[in-house]
Amino acid sequence: MGIPVFILAGLLVHCVFLVSIFDIYFSSPLVHGMTPQQTPLPPPAKRLVLFVADGLRADSLYELDSSGTPRAPFLRGILENNGSWGISHTRVPTESRPGHVALIAGFYEDVSAVAKGWKENPVEFDSVFNESKYTWSWGSPDILPMFAKGATGDHVYTFCYAAESEDFGAEDAAKLDIWVFDHVKSFFNSSRSNQTLFSALNEDKVVLFLHLLGIDTNGHAHRPNSREYQENIKQVDEGVKEIASLIDNFYGNDGKTAFILTSDHGMTDWGSHGAGHPSETLTPLIVWGAGVNYPQKVTTQLFEDNFLKEWKLENLKRLDVNQADIAPLMASLIGVPFPLNSVGTLPLEYLNTSALFKAESMFTNAIQILEQFKVKMSQKKETTLSILFTPFKPLSASEQINILKKIRLYIEQQKYDEAVSLCKTLINLALEGLSYYHTYDRLFLGLSIAVSFVGWTTYVILVIIKAHTDLTKTVSANKKKSTVLFYGFVSAGMIIAFFLLIQACPWTYYIYCLLPVPVWYAVVKEISVIQDLATNVLSxxxxxxxxxxxxxxxxxxxxxxxxxxxxxxxxxxxxxxxxxxxxxxxxxxxxxxxxxxxxxxxxxxxxxxxxxxxxxxxxxxxxxxxxxxxxxxxxxxxxxxxxxxxxxxxxxxxxxxxxxxxxxxxxxxxxxxxxxxxxxxxxxxxxxxxxxxxxxxxxxxxxxxxxxxxxxxxxxxxxxxxxxxxxxxxxxxxxxxxxxxxxxxxxxxxxxxxxxxxxxxxxxxxxxxxxxxxxxxxxxxxxxxxxxxxxxxxxxxxxxxxxxxxxxxxxxxxxxxxxxxxxxxxxxxxxxxxxxxxxxxxxxxxxxxxxxxxxxxSSKSLFLIVLVISDIMALHFFFLVKDYGSWLDIGTSISHYLLVMSLTIFMMVMNGLAQLLTTQRLGLPRRNKHHSM
Incomplete structure (x- = not known):
């Protein structure tokens, strides 16, 4: 194999190794074709107001300042007297787009989606906004458009400020939040003279979304412990108070508005987010208004952290949720279908409704997640030979029917607690089943890549020994044996390709499963080198x-x-x-x-x-x-x-x-x-x-x-x-x-x-x-x-x-x-x-x-050794990749693999760049400087 061919082959092989991890671990978990599920009872609220204070940490909102007074007196009063509160636990990566998708659509985006774009979502998804009758949103041009673009029909409206406004060097980023509050006020004022808008605002199933980016921007620019960040929290608190009062007055205090304030992610003390520190993943959640529970007084709470004592909230029940749970909560409050791709579980303790409504809502939640499981299972069944298909046994078709019948019977018998408990069991099983089918092909794809890895590394070692050492003697290959060998590997490749074809596998599977064939053919062709090497090692x-x-x-x-x-x-x-x-x-x-x-x-x-x-x-x-x-x-x-x-x-x-x-x-x-x-x-x-x-x-x-x-x-x-x-x-x-x-x-x-x-x-x-x-x-x-x-x-x-x-x-x-x-x-x-x-x-x-x-x-000989070392490291990390444990553990293990794989490709590029930087010179020719050394 010539040098250019070897370099090209090496680049292609490593590109396959690198890309494979996205198919194995980062393929989109979303499925389509589910039937929308809606609670059959009338909802407690006609409209929902969602405030998302981007970059707001839970402790920054809940803790008291040095003088013992709350930073956000209005919101503190709400959680003490009018509503329910807790912590919303986000997942890594703690970035703005995935956080908002989890809040509004109910599912956690995979890391590849973050890499594919900030302003547009790489996959279609359903959301609470899409299911609403009307949604009006104000805020950042980086967040709002993706929810409008994904909506069916023309009922999600966005009002964004200019992207240039998001300036970390500006005097005070709180102006971003002031812009939002001012435009919401103007919007409601103008609706009084616009009959069409006024009628739309008085419909059921209306959502108002205020995206408040000032806190996040001030946190990046000045750090969360700065005066700017903390003053911004006070301004947001005042703004929320004004908007809540404005909306209540607009609707004549009809008691049909539900309010939610939360954050997409927190922020570290040094003003960053994206890793997994608790300051990034613990965000506040305050809910009040129609259909929401009042504060619950308690004497003890089972939380291992010391936050309650620090925040002086140990006597008010803290209701923690996963970030994706907020989407079903919003859907339940205003009576819209749960987002089709949501994996959140409805947090019932936030609801102040009848036991029947809670049970029916939980049943709707369970059916909605079960629908995803069914679609995922049927998709996998269609692309797998029946004799090789292994179903998810804990949730067989008969088991699904049995559980659903039991839940319905419990509801009819008014055994609501039992119904809710069984719904939660069904949700957990369906989520396990979704994960099972999502990772169904992971084992055989992983084995294919591992076999290719070993083969490639072996081949590079053989090339080093054959071309750059005195350990072996070149032996001419037997033509007859070479022909048999070639047709043997071609036959193996054809069998693998046929096997993939009849299962209607994606085209990328052909690359991963067929790659070991040419790689190991190249290794076996060098059998004489292996024999020589074995003889020399023994001596x-x-x-x-x-x-x-x-x-x-x-x-x-x-x-x-x-x-x-x-x-x-x-x-x-x-x-x-x-x-x-x-x-x-x-x-x-x-x-x-x-x-x-x-x-x-x-x-x-x-x-x-x-x-x-x-x-x-x-x-x-x-x-x-x-x-x-x-x-x-x-x-x-x-x-x-x-x-x-x-x-x-x-x-x-x-x-x-x-x-x-x-x-x-x-x-x-x-x-x-x-x-x-x-x-x-x-x-x-x-x-x-x-x-x-x-x-x-x-x-x-x-x-x-x-x-x-x-x-x-x-x-x-x-x-x-x-x-x-x-x-x-x-x-x-x-x-x-x-x-x-x-x-x-x-x-x-x-x-x-x-x-x-x-x-x-x-x-x-x-x-x-x-x-x-x-x-x-x-x-x-x-x-x-x-x-x-x-x-x-x-x-x-x-x-x-x-x-x-x-x-x-x-x-x-x-x-x-x-x-x-x-x-x-x-x-x-x-x-x-x-x-x-x-x-x-x-x-x-x-x-x-x-x-x-x-x-x-030669650079080739040394670089081949480097290639072997880095590939052995990469194989190490390939086996260390996790698909269990915390999201941070999973993300870190994959990052390690990606880094080493990128390093291998990157070093090839660096080798060429180093030659350019060391040997090339600009300018007119001068006197001859070449000489023999």
């Missing part, structure tokens, strides 16, 4: 072989462990610090070894630092900028003194421009955050400089000389000028420590070369990246090259986890991009944050490029 000292194997396993396990505990990287770096002592490098190069040890220890500190929960520390960012300039001056002085006759002194001007860019970035960071602190917004000039720096930094880099140290130095300066603009604290120092270690690593690898007695050891001072095109013939792989590749993978993982973890990447903290923009733009902000994550990767990749060319190895 080796078995103790040495086992020792080498154990070291490899231990190294990979440390890498895997670091995904769960960042401190494992600290342990690894401290072990690396002793590398010169373990080998003989300490004797050969004492100064370099000492610096290596020192830098390993310095870098080992970063994984021990907090990743989230820290306040911005702009002085540290400024210090990092000044330190970069200081190091630059020292290196420039060194380059000026260097006696390199091939170096053009005019090239040094490029570095002065880059140093000026770093200085400018340092100034912009300090200036921007000072401006935001005094609420003057993002200065336009700072924004222009930031974007120009981002665009022109790579251009300056490509103008610099391609000599090894000069080009690497230029890469650091170019990346640092952008990285500083994206930093808010100690992480600004991380690239400096990482680059220092990479710089010494290149030198240390030079010292390690003499172990092989290589006479063509290049002199690094005059080494030019453009003179490295013909090194593939220099030497074969040695065991030490496995160590080099492992170092590279370890440093890549360190580049990612050195200042962050899965939770910190998931958490949305826009403070890092304030130099570029403050107006909410998820894709732009996300792109800039990904760039920040990628910059340390680029530093490591460029250093590895330098290592492989100076140690006279």
């Amino acid at each position: 080796l000292h078995i103790g040495q072989f086992i020792g080498f194997l154990l070291v490899c396993i231990l190294g990979i396990e440390i890498l895997v462990f670091s995904f769960f505990y960042r401190s494992a990287l600290t342990v690894g770096l401290l072990v690396f610090a002793g590398w010169p002592v373990i080998t003989q490098l300490w004797i050969q190069a004492k100064t370099k070894a000492l610096i290596w040890t020192l830098l390993c220890v310095i870098l080992a500190i970063f994984p021990l630092m907090p990743v989230v929960g820290r306040e911005p520390n702009i002085p540290l960012v400024i210090a990092a900028g000044l330190l970069t300039i200081l190091i630059s001056l020292f290196l420039l002085a060194y380059f000026c003194k260097s006696e390199n006759k091939y170096r053009d002194n005019e090239d040094l001007k490029v570095y002065f421009y880059q140093m000026f860019s770093v200085a400018l970035s340092t100034y912009v960071v300090g200036s921007t955050h000072d401006s935001l602190k005094i609420k003057q917004g993002l200065p336009v000039m700072n924004q222009i400089i930031s974007w120009m720096t981002l665009v022109f930094s790579p251009v300056l880099l490509l103008l610099s000389p391609t000599f090894l140290f000069e080009r690497l130095f230029s890469i650091l300066l170019s990346l640092m000028s952008t990285y500083l603009l994206l930093s808010t604290g100690y992480e600004a120092l991380f690239p400096l420590a990482l680059f220092g270690l990479m710089f010494v690593w290149i030198n240390m690898e030079q010292e390690a070369l003499q172990h092989y007695g290589l006479s063509l050891k290049p002199k690094l001072a005059v080494f030019n990246f453009t003179c490295t095109m013909d090194i593939t013939q220099f030497r074969q792989l040695h065991l030490d090259d496995v160590r080099r590749s492992f170092f590279f993978v370890f440093f890549i993982v360190t580049a990612f986890f050195g200042t962050g973890n899965i939770a910190s990447i998931n958490s949305f903290d826009p403070a890092s991009v304030y130099c570029f923009l403050t107006v909410f733009s998820p894709f732009m902000m996300g792109g800039l944050l990904l760039l920040k994550v990628a910059i340390p990767f680029v530093l490591v990749s460029c250093a590895f490029e330098a290592v492989q060319v100076t140690t006279q190895l």
